[in-house]
Amino acid sequence: MYADLLNALPNVFAWTNFAAVIIGVIAGIVVGAMPGLSATMAISVLVPFTFGLEPLVALGLMAGIYNGAMYGGAIPAVLLRIPGTPAAVATTFDGYPMAQKGEGGFALQVAVVSSALGGIASAFALMLLAPPLSRVTLLFGPSEVFWVAVFGLASIIFLLGGNPIKGLISACFGVFVSVIGSDPIYGNDRFTFGQLEMLDGINIVILLVGLYALPPVIDLLETPLKTDGVNSSKLGTESIWKALPRMKGFGMTWLRGSFIGIWIGILPGAGGSMAAFMSYNEARRTSKTPETWGEGEPEGVAAAEVANNADTASALIPALTLGIPGTAVAAVMLGGLLVHGLQPGPMLFRDNPDIVFGFMWQFLFGAILLVLLGGSLATNSFARLLNLPRPLLGSVIIVLMLIGVYSIHGRMFDVYLMLGFGAIGWVMDRLKFPLPPVVLGLILGGFAEENLRLALRIGRGDPMVLFQNTTSLILVALTIAVIVGPTLKKRFVDGRKKA
Amino acid sequence: MPQSRKSRLTRPETLTAFGIVVVSAGFLIPTFELRAISALLPAAMLIGLIVLSVLLLVYDQRKAANGEESQPMTQSPRRVIGAFLLIVTYALATDFIGFYVSTVTTIPLVAWLFGYRSPVGLAIATVIVVGIIWAIFDFGMSQEFPAGRFWGH
Numbered sequence: 001m002y003a004d005l006l007n008a009l010p011n012v013f014a015w016t017n018f019a020a021v022i023i024g025v026i027a028g029i030v031v032g033a034m035p036g037l038s039a040t041m042a043i044s045v046l047v048p049f050t051f052g053l054e055p056l057v058a059l060g061l062m063a064g065i066y067n068g069a070m071y072g073g074a075i076p077a078v079l080l081r082i083p084g085t086p087a088a089v090a091t092t093f094d095g096y097p098m099a100q101k102g103e104g105g106f107a108l109q110v111a112v113v114s115s116a117l118g119g120i121a122s123a124f125a126l127m128l129l130a131p132p133l134s135r136v137t138l139l140f141g142p143s144e145v146f147w148v149a150v151f152g153l154a155s156i157i158f159l160l161g162g163n164p165i166k167g168l169i170s171a172c173f174g175v176f177v178s179v180i181g182s183d184p185i186y187g188n189d190r191f192t193f194g195q196l197e198m199l200d201g202i203n204i205v206i207l208l209v210g211l212y213a214l215p216p217v218i219d220l221l222e223t224p225l226k227t228d229g230v231n232s233s234k235l236g237t238e239s240i241w242k243a244l245p246r247m248k249g250f251g252m253t254w255l256r257g258s259f260i261g262i263w264i265g266i267l268p269g270a271g272g273s274m275a276a277f278m279s280y281n282e283a284r285r286t287s288k289t290p291e292t293w294g295e296g297e298p299e300g301v302a303a304a305e306v307a308n309n310a311d312t313a314s315a316l317i318p319a320l321t322l323g324i325p326g327t328a329v330a331a332v333m334l335g336g337l338l339v340h341g342l343q344p345g346p347m348l349f350r351d352n353p354d355i356v357f358g359f360m361w362q363f364l365f366g367a368i369l370l371v372l373l374g375g376s377l378a379t380n381s382f383a384r385l386l387n388l389p390r391p392l393l394g395s396v397i398i399v400l401m402l403i404g405v406y407s408i409h410g411r412m413f414d415v416y417l418m419l420g421f422g423a424i425g426w427v428m429d430r431l432k433f434p435l436p437p438v439v440l441g442l443i444l445g446g447f448a449e450e451n452l453r454l455a456l457r458i459g460r461g462d463p464m465v466l467f468q469n470t471t472s473l474i475l476v477a478l479t480i481a482v483i484v485g486p487t488l489k490k491r492f493v494d495g496r497k498k499a
Numbered sequence: 500m501p502q503s504r505k506s507r508l509t510r511p512e513t514l515t516a517f518g519i520v521v522v523s524a525g526f527l528i529p530t531f532e533l534r535a536i537s538a539l540l541p542a543a544m545l546i547g548l549i550v551l552s553v554l555l556l557v558y559d560q561r562k563a564a565n566g567e568e569s570q571p572m573t574q575s576p577r578r579v580i581g582a583f584l585l586i587v588t589y590a591l592a593t594d595f596i597g598f599y600v601s602t603v604t605t606i607p608l609v610a611w612l613f614g615y616r617s618p619v620g621l622a623i624a625t626v627i628v629v630g631i632i633w634a635i636f637d638f639g640m641s642q643e644f645p646a647g648r649f650w651g652h
Contacts, residue, residue, distance in 0.1 A: 052640065165551050165554050165555050165558065166555070168547070168551050169519065169548060169551045169552065169555065172544045172545075172547040172548045172551065173544075173548065175540065175544050176526075176541060176544040176545065176548070179540055179541045179544070183533075183534075183537045185536075185537075186534055186536070186537055188533050188534060188537045190529075190533065190537065190541060191526060191529060191541070214586070217582070217586075218579055218582050218583065221578060221581075221582040221609070221613045222573065222574075222575055222578045222579050222582065223574070223575075389610065389614075389615040389617075389620070390613075390614075390615075391609065391610040391611075391612075391613035391614050391615040392606075392610040392615050392620070392621070392624050394582075394609065394610075394613065395605060395606045395607075395608075395609035395610045395613075396606065396624070396628050398586055398589060398605070398609065399602050399605065399606060399628065399632070402589070402590060402593060403632065403636065403644075406593075406644070406645070407636070407642055410643065412590070412593070412594045412645060415590050415593075415594075416590065419586065419587060419590060422586075423583065426579075426583075427515060427572070430511070430572040430573065431511060431512055431515055431572070445540070449540045452540075453536065
């Protein structure tokens with residue numbers, strides 16, 4: 001089972017694949033350091049540019065960006081008290097007070113070491129847990145696969161929190177978009193309105209760029225961020241190796257934060273910010289000096305950063321094995337896999353072991369590279385990025401979005417479609433409709449429909465075929481648990497409060 | 500205090516829910532011409548969207564009746580509309596007058612209009628971005644960009 005993992009290692013060291021991870025990490029740190037930009041947006045914009053690239057080069061870029069962005073978010077969190085990514089909110093609690101005391105450089109070095117350790121732990125979890133899980137899922141037939149798709153959608157809708165009605169609307173919209181185009185079995189045109197461009201359906205990249213890249217660009221232009229500028233010469237950075245001895249008491253915090261991050265990453269719908277908050281709270285609760293937390297405690301930065309990086313690769317465990325992403329970034333990465341003809345799920349491990357295991361190694365190297373690329377010189381340079389003018393950045397991203405979407409099929413129709421999805425995405429974003437269910441609906445919709453039809457054919461039209469084996473029944477039970485669970489939990493908590 | 504009927508009906512969530520109901524109902528019409536098995540999933544999703552949107556509408560109106568204020572979708576609607584119109588105009592310009600002309604105009608124009616007013620910075624950024632795009636895509640990858648319908652391409 002793990003032999004494929006070792007066999008994939010030499011491919012990762014091909015210079016193009018390795019260079020892709022390095023470029024990805026640098027790009028990720030840049031993106032993460034810019035408030036308003038996120039790993040999800042960066043990967044959405046990047047995906048169309050990877051069409052002509054070898055899969056491992058493309059996946060290396062994505063793995064690097066994801067790892068880099070999670071650390072990059074700490075830079076403005078520490079220097080400006082503005083989290084670069086949502087996952088860096090908890091980093092501001094102690095990072096910013098440290099910067100005010102003239103220890104911003106040390107805070108960023110704690111962040112980079114903790115991020116790297118979290119990323120390494122997460123990559124190992126992916127390597128250890130994904131292969132056996134994929135073996136189990138290989139035994140699934142059409143009805144089980146259909147229920148896996150339903151379970152995936154239900155978990156991302158109901159575990160994501162927020163208003164479940166909005167989550168359901170998002171998912172229905174995603175599934176509806178997935179049926180546009182020719183019917184895969186009978187060849188009927190569905191909702192193409194005579195447009196030849198729509199016969200093959202909606203390319204996932206068009207949807208991803210529209211939903212995830214356009215709203216942040218509008219935000220960049222809508223609210224110009226005013227900072228007094230960051231003077232990186234006052235950061236007080238020293239060599240990362242000199243700073244390491246000051247972190248020797250963080251071992252337990254790193255270990256606990258890694259476990260929390262990995263666990264949260266595996267759970268669909270949770271994500272890095274929840275992992276960082278939980279890890280921070282646990283570390284503070286068990287600290288001997290909780291009164292110093294919030295006033296510039298380096299361990300607080302370590303707790304938050306280790307956990308938000310530990311959820312990166314682990315979010316891909318359900319994504320790669322079952323096709324259910326744990327986070328929005330993982331959902332976008334699934335889109336990236338599909339672009340290269342790699343259908344997430346059990347077959348991925350059987351048919352493309354060199355790519356899927358190579359991707360796991362790239363996550364590990366991306367995390368290790370963080371320490372090398374996030375040293376004192378780099379930290380000072382990345383800190384200067386905060387002075388980049390946002391309107392200029394916005395206009396450049398607009399051009400990149402257009403190029404990326406246009407180059408998929410070489411037609412402007414896709415660009416107009418992307419703008420339509422972008423407008424919908426902006427409204428959804430402002431009204432707090434979750435976006436991951438749309439992407440998952442698009443990915444799983446066609447997949448679910450195909451397997452539902454296949455199961456019904458096997459059962460000669462009898463819908464009871466969907467409930468005739470133990471695995472299907474377990475998946476149905478899990479789906480019901482995911483739907484009813486949050487409501488029951490809320491009632492239980494409310495009941496205890498009243499009592 | 501409960502809101503007036505007009506302001507209750509113009510709440511963003513109410514308007515969005517109403518819009519989803521209308522659009523979904525419109526998309527339901529073509530499903531009648533499809534085979535039953537082909538129409539099953541799309542029709543289920545569209546009906547689902549209608550039912551859920553009605554629930555969202557009722558939920559939002561209840562909040563309005565309880566005097567809960569709705570959050571505005573944006574603090575600066577002019578900037579949002581302006582940004583979106585500029586992006587659409589850029590796409591149309593690319594289609595009709597060509598990619599490079601539109602890009603050379605759009606990068607400085609958008610940045611200028613939204614607050615970055617350094618002519619030297621704008622010129623340098625435009626040259627660098629367009630130069631890199633040309634070198635990577637046009638020269639390196641032989642990617643053809645729209646030359647513009649106006650010029651007969």
